Amino acid sequence: MKTTDQLSKRRKDFPSLARKLNGTPLAYLDGPAGSQVPRHVINAIGSYYKTSNANTCGAFPTSVDTDKMLEDARSAVATFLGATDNRTISFGANMTTLNFSLSKAIARALKKGDEIVITQLDHEANRGPWLALQDKKIVVNEVRLKPDGTLDYDDFEKKINKRTRLVAMGLASNALGTVNDVRRVGECTRAAGAWLLVDAVHFAPHFSIDVASLDVDFLLCSAYKFYGPHVGVLYSRKGLLDQLETDRLRVQDRNAPYRIETGTLNHAAIAGVKAAIEYLASIGQDKTLRSKLESAYKVIHNHEYKLVQEIFEGLKKIPRVTIYGPSFDTSLRAPTISFTIDGLMAKEVCxxxxxxxxxxWDGNFYAVRAIEVLGLLEKGGVTRVGVLLYNTTEEVRRLVKEIQRIAGSGT
Ligand SMILES: Cc1ncc(COP(=O)(O)O)c(C=O)c1O
Structure with missing residues (x-):
């Protein structure tokens, strides 16, 4: 049966969706690892190279264009994240690299015996940089992941104390789709006088972010997950980055947001980040960029939620299939489903x-601690599928049918 999805007319914006295997269009359910890119973004990257390619801070037109484009992109990202000041937005190669740079800078503000709290649910990109500080005698405490795929909030309360200087957690899990209660953790983090750092990489493609209402000190995300190119983004609360001793050259701008941006940035890709935000906004209907983005995310959420519920309900009925992570009776859950099929390795399923x-995708997706805690590491991890704005009802039905066949319960 042919169905019409709310966002189906947007599929034509993504050239890669035309790719076929043996005459059948590819169904891109690999979105949690990176989204496909719309033509608007591809053109913005190409157009930068065609007209404005230069290094920064020169007197000549292409360099002036580059400076302006970078500031416009910072402004677009600030709006995307609910921040009011461009100076709070730094760019980097990816989230992991930015978080390592930040952890080195934060380490210089800490002393032996200071504590950092991380979680068992997080991607290694928000664990490794903090675990590395144990070498400097910083104590790193790990909050427990419960078998239902949610974090143990009582454990946060136990582990955050007056020695805690930083709490590093995710907004949404790339392995299980769990959306974490950052506001709740924020309350005890602030009561302890610590900083709150949030990894929003898996949240950003699905929900609108507002750093002001989340009241976070640092937030990181990655544009290749929300229809842009491979660029990492760091938001730092106004004035905070200026207090931190980042690794930087003596010739480098000492002020935020530049003081963490070492070397020449990927200008063309940053032009693509701005275009990705504009593309997302074009789905919404309102006046300002921010309100367009907020309305776009409502449309995206409705669409994705309908599709992921169909996957969830379909897979739930298949006898040999086990689904991990929270159920879908809560509206705040990322549209990402991980599962195993009895007797098959995740890789074989993929x-x-x-x-x-x-x-x-199969494996642990670098959320290796979560997969380990759930006892799934030796089994090759899980199979993970996720939906984005360009996915369709037909694709999710194709998936459920295939899983039925693979698990031996289909026709
Ligand atoms: C939740 C989460 N955090 C962090 C990362 C790392 O991001 P990057 O590839 O930009 O370093 C990923 C990548 O998959 C992720 O899913």
Whole structure:
């Protein structure tokens, strides 16, 4: 049966969706690892190279264009994150690299015996940089992941104390789709006088972010997850980055947001980040960029939620399938589903899906601690699928049918 999805007319904006395997269009359900890119973004990157390619701070036109484009992109990202000041937005190669740079700078503000809280649910990009500080005698405490895929908030309260200087947690889990209660953790973080750092990489493609209402000190995300190119973004509360001793050259701008941006940035890709935000906003209907983005995310959420619920309900009925993470009776859950099929390694499942033109990931997706705690590491991790604005009802039905077949319960 042919169905019409709310965002189906947007598919034509993504050239890669035309790719086929043996005559069947690829079903891109691999979105949690990175989204496909719309033509608007591809053109913005190409157009930068065609007209404005230069280094920064020169007197000549292409350099002046580059400076302006970078500031416009900072401004777009600030609006995207609910920040009011461009000076709070730094760019980097990716989230992991920015977080390592930040952790080195934060380490210089800490002393032996100071504590950092991380979680078992987080991607290694928000654990490794903090665990590395144990070498400097910083104590790193890990908040427990419960078997239902949610964090243990009582454990946060136990582990955050007057020695805590930083709490590093995710907004949404790339392995289980869990959306974490950052506001709740923020209250005890602030009561302890610590900084709150949030990894919003998996949240950003699905929900609108507001750093002001989240009241975070640092937030990181990655544009390649929300229809842009490979660029990392760091938001730092106004004035905070200026207090931190970042690694930088003596010739480098000492002020935020530049003091953490070492070397030449990927200008063309940053032009693409701005275009990705404009593309998202074009889905919404309102006056300002911010209100367009907020209205766009409502449309995206409705669409994605409908699709992911269909996957969840479909997979739930298949006898050999086990789904991990919270159920979908709560509205705040990322549209990402991880599961195993009894007797099959996750990689085998993905290979069988790939043979039918369905893109899905297997393993731990660098959320290795969560997969380990759930006892799934030796089993090759889980199979993960996720939906984005360009996915369709037909694709999710194709997936459920294939999983039924692979698990031996389909026709
Ligand atoms: C939740 C989460 N955090 C961090 C990262 C790392 O981001 P990057 O690839 O930009 O370093 C990822 C990448 O998959 C992720 O899913």
């Amino acid at each position: 290979e069988k899906l790939a043979a039918k033109g369905i893109c899905a």
